[in-house]
Amino acid sequence: MAQEKLSSYAHLLLGLTKQELARRVALGLINPEILKAQLDQNARDLKLEALCERYIELQSLSQVDKYDASE
Numbered sequence: 001m002a003q004e005k006l007s008s009y010a011h012l013l014l015g016l017t018k019q020e021l022a023r024r025v026a027l028g029l030i031n032p033e034i035l036k037a038q039l040d041q042n043a044r045d046l047k048l049e050a051l052c053e054r055y056i057e058l059q060s061l062s063q064v065d066k067y068d069a070s071e
Helices: 010-014 018-027 032-059
Strands: none
Touching: 010 018, 010 032
């Protein structure tokens, strides 16, 4: 996978500059497939967190278990 196919914010997940990320990918120090999977997981986690926050607001709850299917 080429560097261009990574998300434009992939470098932020690792705390790197875009140039440093490109250098590490080119040297084979970072596997782009694994990084893409991490970005996808991070996006799912953020979406789940946002949905839980919205649910808490709508239900006037103080907390909710985001992994409990009964809620």
